[in-house]
Amino acid sequence: MTDELAASVHDAARRAREAAADLAILTRAQKDTALLAMADALVANSARITEANTDDVARARENGTSEAIIDRLRLDEKRIAGMADGLRQVAALPDPVGEIERGYTLPNGLEVRQRRVPMGVVGIIYEARPNVTADAAGLALKSGNAVLLRGSSSAAASNAAIVQVLRDATVTTDVPLNAVQLVPGDGHDAAKHLMRARGLVDVLIPRGGAGLIRSVVEESTVPVIETGVGNCHVYVDADADLDKALEIVLNAKTQRPSVCNAAETLLVHADVAATFLPRVLPALREAGVTVHGDERVRAHDPSAVPATDDDWSAEYLSLDLAVGVVDSLDDAVAHIRRWGSGHTEAIVTRSLEASRRFAATTDSAAVMVNASTRFTDGEQFGFGAEIGISTQKLHARGPMGLRELTTTTYVVTGDGHVRG
């Protein structure tokens, strides 16, 4: 039965490969037409999608799922309209396919063009809200890729309905039906077969919690782009504007604590600790934040929870913040290199030298100088849309937009050139 499932997952991947060959040569206009048709179809089929969603919600409730998670699962007309708007926004974005990344002529007259082309088949394994289904399909399609979607079982009915609507919408367009497919089967086994489809799937992108991402990274023979675990730091330098530091810390921690670019640790230079901690600690408390402090922090606020190694490495995703005092910028960087996840680190400073050294020595996807960690985001960066935030160094690092879903080919043109 597992063999049957493996065969059926790999069959889907083979269909995706065939679709990818057709997709690769579509023009932007052809792809945008399909994206707009898909957007219209989502709106037109709202009732069908919400009906399927009702089943998922009922099942979740039976399983005793928390109301917070049920709220994330729930789809209504407004949320479906939001998914449709997302597809329209992707249609409005420039197409990275066909861009010439580098182009030059060699001394022997050969013309070299490094041309941006689709990856081919992109697999997305996600456990987030069902709207990821439409978002991921739209980004993959716009960048000329076929997509294999493997969502959470808890949203199975919703995801199936959304994919059916998207596929039906392609029928009147030049986009092949199998540009968008759900991975068949249920449970972890289906995902596992997807992870083993090397040669059929060009890249796998896991979107979800640390556990999901770790399991994909460890089990996959298909190349993976690791996304999203964010243990982000704010470092308040000796030379910081403390008013700005206060605003940045509060924003980075509290504006949306559940996301990967929220701050999880605050490091304060010893020279300003006596001035800054008495301002920031009460402000954090007032905002509902639980502070986990080292000894020097607890000397200012004995009500802070003592910080352990678990706190320094935690991605809380909640109104908790680890706070420590460091003796130098280099100590702050050493702390970040030891405990961080390589996502985003912010420094607050007026010193040009400190900002340059911090940016050069922390080893993360993004460094914010006098700005909140919350800005590491594809839309904020002007990419128009985002498939995830890469915390690995290979291929893509930081927010990934359409360009990061492509690769390149060298096209070299000559006139009978041979090597001597």
Next chain:
Amino acid sequence: MTDELAASVHDAARRAREAAADLAILTRAQKDTALLAMADALVANSARITEANTDDVARARENGTSEAIIDRLRLDEKRIAGMADGLRQVAALPDPVGEIERGYTLPNGLEVRQRRVPMGVVGIIYEARPNVTADAAGLALKSGNAVLLRGSSSAAASNAAIVQVLRDATVTTDVPLNAVQLVPGDGHDAAKHLMRARGLVDVLIPRGGAGLIRSVVEESTVPVIETGVGNCHVYVDADADLDKALEIVLNAKTQRPSVCNAAETLLVHADVAATFLPRVLPALREAGVTVHGDERVRAHDPSAVPATDDDWSAEYLSLDLAVGVVDSLDDAVAHIRRWGSGHTEAIVTRSLEASRRFAATTDSAAVMVNASTRFTDGEQFGFGAEIGISTQKLHARGPMGLRELTTTTYVVTGDGHVRG
């Protein structure tokens, strides 16, 4: 004992990580000084290196190694001078670190800079000639990376001597000693521990035969860049200049048959088969090439060996060539997509449309239009040097130079910016 080996490999990786932090902030001048010192040291220590090499050669001979392989293993003063010249050439290349890949200002005034930075720790697993040791160390160092080298056991003494000379040369420079290290231990186990050092090693690049590359891809949890397997095709279109086609086929097959960018399959459009095959088949035979032909080819030359599926998928690396007749350009592309390795495909044609369609629909790292497949090469492409040729789509595709050994960081500068 395996645990001891694992600990010792991972200790080396940790030392490399520390060295990488220092390397990342060196200037080009500091790195070039070290590269030139290394080049001088190789020449000054020629005797020491050739002495070590003599041991490897003697051992290879005892083990009954073929003279061809022994010749590849052998180092003499001239070959060592060549390694030194290679390092000097790398010193002369521009430094990719610090390049601004993209830079712009957001509507809110935030300045975004995507800056090129070193990967960190690069692992190279290779089975080639001992000169790879110096080449790989030079490229890694120039791009600001610490390198962990795992060479073939047959060259162990030579590699150890070369690395010792390179490390000794760094002592008077700003480059840390552990920028260049041999992976400790012997045999496959040491390589295996390197492949499992996720979080310590940023990328692994295998260089060698198909078996080595497959085993690294399958066993590694560290991200891998797959290199080099080349089942390259030359397609002679209906509209080809047959004189040029003849030259290109002969060059692609015979100029250096043992390398990955040599042609392994020739596909001829049926419309020109009756004219072209009677010219190319005797010319190939005269050049010492054994033709493995399909039925239509054997109709022209019954002495050709009948081609099987193994021939269509073979990377011969020898004076063998699979030859087939196809009915259309699309059939040629379908053949290449089915049997190719995604390395390099050439088309010979006068037709603009055919050249565009071939380039758009073959799915390979490089497409040559009226040029020999032999041009897919970092030096030919003007990169100055090459660490390998990537046949995967993630991160790097085609020849990889210094730039492909780097990643990027976003540095975002504001003035107290927070998200609303």
